Amino acid sequence: MTAKMTMLEAINLGIKDAMAADESVILFGEDVADEQGGGVVKATAGLSTAFGERVRSTPISEQGFVGAGVGAAIGGMRPVVEVMMANFLAVCMDQIVNHAAKIRFMSGGQTAVPMTIRTMSGAGFQTGGQHTDWTEAWFAHTPGMKVVMPSNPADAYGLIRGCIEDDDPCLFQESMPLYWVPGEAPVQGNVIRLGEANIVKEGTDVTLITYGRGVADSMAVAQKMAADGVNAEVIDLRTISPLDNDTILNSVAKTRRAVVVHEAVRSFGVGAEISSRIHEQLFSDLKAPVQRVASSDCPTPFCKPLEDAFLYSQAEIEHAIKATLD
């Protein structure tokens, strides 16, 4: 019987352990200190009490405080900066893409920005068009950035620690619908290296490649289809950029079929890059074209029936798998 923990608890513990392990880790963002409630979903609860002024609530000024994260990182700190919702990254893109991502290269390696930006997103709460968005494709298209999305509490712990220890800027995008789902508790101190995908289920017939919330959905479909004799392999990317080519290609070389699943809208999304790489590398091995399962190409609608229809469904994953098997 293993201990259970939610993803929120795991993220909290991961940051806490990182702060205890390394004095240069500091944390800021709107409302993150305990006086302000320890974060809007309490992801950072207790940290200001434990670490004092190393944790700061900020004014509403994402350019200001993400920029301050860039500067603090250049000055030798390891800032963990919370941008409350993924949509709000749009107000501070400049500091991320023109500065955090490029400074190591533009300085010829003299300065670096070991900053972790935490943010969250996820459909299902009827928060509408400006509070539900997925930005992983933008940042994955930005050389110099790393992009991480955890799918379960133990990984969330290991990956947030991996981001904080990483010497480059990382976007750590959290999936709201996974926050309160209990899962296996992390082993404390277990840091997951970025760039390494995880095969969560081995299989032989088709490879499901996904991340974040897509992992549970893909697993559910894989399990269901196992009853019909379809043995799917499920890969949790964990890190979206850099992509773990080896794990993806080795798996698809074996299964010869692949489906990519993500919550972000389909067109020009992360799935396109994965699909292209597989076709480029394994063209003659593939039995069928790589399928993509993703959300509809529109802003996130408010009302429940539309929000449900907007988001990909397990039925669509199943349908895509079948398409590769025809």
Added chain:
Amino acid sequence: MTAKMTMLEAINLGIKDAMAADESVILFGEDVADEQGGGVVKATAGLSTAFGERVRSTPISEQGFVGAGVGAAIGGMRPVVEVMMANFLAVCMDQIVNHAAKIRFMSGGQTAVPMTIRTMSGAGFQTGGQHTDWTEAWFAHTPGMKVVMPSNPADAYGLIRGCIEDDDPCLFQESMPLYWVPGEAPVQGNVIRLGEANIVKEGTDVTLITYGRGVADSMAVAQKMAADGVNAEVIDLRTISPLDNDTILNSVAKTRRAVVVHEAVRSFGVGAEISSRIHEQLFSDLKAPVQRVASSDCPTPFCKPLEDAFLYSQAEIEHAIKATLD
């Protein structure tokens, strides 16, 4: 003997004709008025003299004036807003992706943002990491936005007019290295509808799919290889989002081989979406996997030898074509 014109002149003429045709077209951006020189590359020279206060130079505040473009558009105007360089879009992403792109949908179709954002980019001027970037993939991944990139003067005229007449927000990304290249002069009044690609050279052996600067390079390679008996079809997308699926797929269905060429960095770029769609739709017709030719996955370096090496080359296009023919 047809008249010649540069792309800069054509863009200037296109805006001028649009302003003459429709009073609601207004123009603003940094230094765009004649008192300030008519724009940093003189793309808007003469327009304030011709149209008075319908043309305004702005303070340095892209969020402010792009946001003002959103508001003016909702209020019934058709703003043409210049964001001087593509990198500076990062400071006003919020107004573009959270507002311009979403307002029609979020308002249930009651309000709309018929705004055109002009910007420019392009390697080759040693302007370095923060003045050379390609943002088409970000905005193509943003439902509600349209993304256009012209490859020659006549198209630039027709497409800027197409953007201004379009009832949705458009990003019109201009290629600096093409500005001063003379080409066929546009037919005044010729408006090109968005979403329609152009077959610039018919061929039978392989389809080159590209846009902007990639068109001239692809044509050069196509012409060179014609001597070796390779008859390439060249598609100028003109509009990147929405993609003209029909033109792409019809061509590749015929040639059964495709190469996508763009100046933006490779990973998670526009090429990935095009490649994925072709594989998805034409999997069993393809003789070889779709190849992608793009810039290296790093920020744009300053010094000439690195900048040259960073950018894709005609040799790489040729190499990619050959890879599809093997």
Added chain:
Amino acid sequence: MAKALSKETHLAMYQKMSLIKQNDDQIQFEMKTGKLMMPYYSARGQEVIPSAVSVNLNPDDYLVTIYRGIHDSVAKGLPLKDLWAELAGRDTGTCKGKGGPMHITHPETGVMVTTGIVGSGIPIATGLALSSFYKKDGKVTVTNFGDGASNIGAFHEGLNLASVWKLPVVFICANNRYAEHTAYEMGTACDTIAERAASYNMPGVRVDGNDPEAMHAVAKEAIDRARNGGGPTLIEAMTFRFCGHNIGDDSHYIPAEEMAAAKEADPLPRYRQWLQNQGFATDEELTAMEANIAEEIKAAKEYAYSCDFPGVEELKRDVYAYDLA
């Protein structure tokens, strides 16, 4: 000083205040019973501001507001049925159920934009005012935002641009002393937000946003100035929100005495009593007015629940001017 307001104006303001309050009560009630599922940011306690502003506006003047903005829209004249249908996510809602409470839009009553991104409405309002400049339509644009919003870049850029271009827009900051859970002083370097107007060479005035007469006077002056070509004004209206940042927030970060004092000074009963003291209305008359409002809300609610949800084809609509395939 401004001349005394007429009885009609006072009653019009009170009518809007009561409407806002009752509407808020009903929304909260429906959320508690699970009938409405949505993020909601109550403006209980802040009723005076939009009421006093709106009586100075024409129906076709423009409003740009924020997530905490239903009171602004209702005061501007937004029909309750359309509002409730939107909150309930129905296809008869202002936005066909696609926008929700954070994106209420209703051009017929001048409700042009409701944004969920802090500060972003400020440049957009500036742009609407710019359209009025070109169209010479005589409209004034009013935009609402909070104290926390004054710390974000869009505020700075929007006010500077509006001033340089001398546009007909009024910036109304509802200073309720908190931005989510962060107290004013923790986020805002200066003592008052009104003084920031100096950076933009525009008039800046701090007013008791819970005092209908004072708020009315300041709003009228600013709106008149805008309409007469005098350019923008920044108004800092002091107020308080009684129900925390959003539903679910227990206001733990607000000292108990501060909250108690604010509620004690609830502008609604105070104004109600004052109207009677002035002889502007009797208790019975006000009770009747309130009952009418209650009826109207009830009707809107029932209407909303009777309507259908939008069909999935709506995902393909309004992304662009044409329907997607």
Added chain:
Amino acid sequence: MAKALSKETHLAMYQKMSLIKQNDDQIQFEMKTGKLMMPYYSARGQEVIPSAVSVNLNPDDYLVTIYRGIHDSVAKGLPLKDLWAELAGRDTGTCKGKGGPMHITHPETGVMVTTGIVGSGIPIATGLALSSFYKKDGKVTVTNFGDGASNIGAFHEGLNLASVWKLPVVFICANNRYAEHTAYEMGTACDTIAERAASYNMPGVRVDGNDPEAMHAVAKEAIDRARNGGGPTLIEAMTFRFCGHNIGDDSHYIPAEEMAAAKEADPLPRYRQWLQNQGFATDEELTAMEANIAEEIKAAKEYAYSCDFPGVEELKRDVYAYDLA
């Protein structure tokens, strides 16, 4: 008033000014002859500001500057050889030829960031000052930007944050009256940038940035305040750029009299004469100093051209901490 400056300080300031000017002359010369290919934003005319600031800084204090910032870096102590090799795009340049003139970085002399995005250095400088707060390293961060930059959101957010957190940072706005080709009044709503400091509850002072003594006094006070825990200061240093926005700009948008008056008041010869009048140095001494500088620049230039360009493997380096495959 501040006590009179020593002869040594004066000569140190003049030395930096002459270095900046001669270096600028040589860069422009090399560009004209086609030996340097790059975007270049001359600071000719603005030499006093960084010279007077830098003599108050420690070598390990931090500098964050902008595209028009080579004078700032040189005044801070940036080695000329490394600079010239970078301008020439060589692998021995400060950034191995990968950054170029707009991204000069040299941590050994505290040159931490040079940014090409207007305003963006301000929050970054605030963050460097934050790192000093945590590390208790006693460093002060100085950041330079132009008048136009004061209209962008990052300025507002950065100053507010630095003030709320009371960080050791000095914000130095070189007001040269133009932002690219746009005159101050067209972009900036208020009469002085210094007064914007009130919005952040920090001292704001306007000074003649072409007067070495005045500039020195204001810089010293601000740097001392920052170092002693007194928080940030906004300095508006009035100056002028003689060579337009960038090389190629003919300054058509600047009235001829304005340009003539500015050049007439060129701070360099004026200061040179003043030093002699004060008896701080003779013409021969200054000429010798200048000749030494010229030699040093010449050596840096020759060194730069003698170095190699970086190899293409550099495209795979410094994207991340490890090399790409």
